[in-house]
Amino acid sequence: MLFSIVLPAVLLIVMFSLGLSLAPADFSRVFREPRGFWTGAFNQILMAPLVAFLAATVFDLPPALAVGMMIVGLCPGGAISNVASHLGKGNVPLSVTLTATFSLLSIVSLPPLVALSVYYFIGLDSPPVKVASLSIEMFVLTAVPVFLGVAVRQAMPQRAGAIQAWMGRTTVFLFVFVLVAALVSNWSLFVDNFAALAPDLIVMNALLLGIGLLTSRIAGLDARSATSVAIGTAVHNGTIGIAVGVMVAGTTSGLPPTTLPTAIYSITVWFLTIPFIFWRRQVASKEPQTALV
Numbered sequence: 001m002l003f004s005i006v007l008p009a010v011l012l013i014v015m016f017s018l019g020l021s022l023a024p025a026d027f028s029r030v031f032r033e034p035r036g037f038w039t040g041a042f043n044q045i046l047m048a049p050l051v052a053f054l055a056a057t058v059f060d061l062p063p064a065l066a067v068g069m070m071i072v073g074l075c076p077g078g079a080i081s082n083v084a085s086h087l088g089k090g091n092v093p094l095s096v097t098l099t100a101t102f103s104l105l106s107i108v109s110l111p112p113l114v115a116l117s118v119y120y121f122i123g124l125d126s127p128p129v130k131v132a133s134l135s136i137e138m139f140v141l142t143a144v145p146v147f148l149g150v151a152v153r154q155a156m157p158q159r160a161g162a163i164q165a166w167m168g169r170t171t172v173f174l175f176v177f178v179l180v181a182a183l184v185s186n187w188s189l190f191v192d193n194f195a196a197l198a199p200d201l202i203v204m205n206a207l208l209l210g211i212g213l214l215t216s217r218i219a220g221l222d223a224r225s226a227t228s229v230a231i232g233t234a235v236h237n238g239t240i241g242i243a244v245g246v247m248v249a250g251t252t253s254g255l256p257p258t259t260l261p262t263a264i265y266s267i268t269v270w271f272l273t274i275p276f277i278f279w280r281r282q283v284a285s286k287e288p289q290t291a292l293v
Helices: 002-020 024-032 034-058 063-074 079-087 092-122 131-155 157-185 187-219 223-234 238-249 257-286
Strands: none
Touching: 002 079, 002 092, 002 131, 002 157, 002 238, 024 034, 034 063, 034 092, 034 187, 034 223, 063 092, 063 187, 063 238, 063 257, 079 092, 079 157, 079 223, 079 257, 092 131, 092 223, 092 238, 131 157, 131 238, 157 187, 157 238, 157 257, 187 223, 187 257, 223 257, 238 257
């Protein structure tokens, strides 16, 4: 029931909440702030999957866990990354634009790349990943509620704002509930793999935050935009990651190994991201508009 009903329902609510926060200006920002957008795009499309691949390979993870690591790297940012950007005094509109754009793009990009990862790490003996079916499921669970949220905001902007305010807090609670419930349901599997995966995922997080700042400096972004790009590069949508891991494993009960990296990353990502947020708040307060990284 957790994976067949509760998890999809939570993902629908999370993505609907994201849609409520969007306006047409968030998508036109791609053209109005191209350097920030394309820097974030470069990181999310290329660097995050590359770092995930290197981490899975260098640390010689078992095949199913390596696939799970790739799922982490391939997932877009989520609403929680927008919250983190806000807390770090980042460029929140840029963060929202990146989250929305790549949440929709992942419907097309994520299924074939996950299928390729399964083939590479597990081989010919792996169960086939039905790319078309996975794309359709992701479209229903991500794009449909996002578009519905956008439509509600356009039709009832004031009411949508009030709904989104409390729904944003609710989605964080729901994700934590699903994460805890999933871990408890397979506690022994989580404990057996936490020590092996946690250091790898912390290194991955550190690299992604660093890459976010480095590429922002190269692009000449101000401090606030650099903060949002770095957080968007490092903080991924755990709800989508767990859902995709379940779909790939083809199970409706228990926590499959393909979901473990996402579940553990959803915890370890804050070991470095919280100090990073406090640091970026200090940077923004000293030079709020013009500072580079």
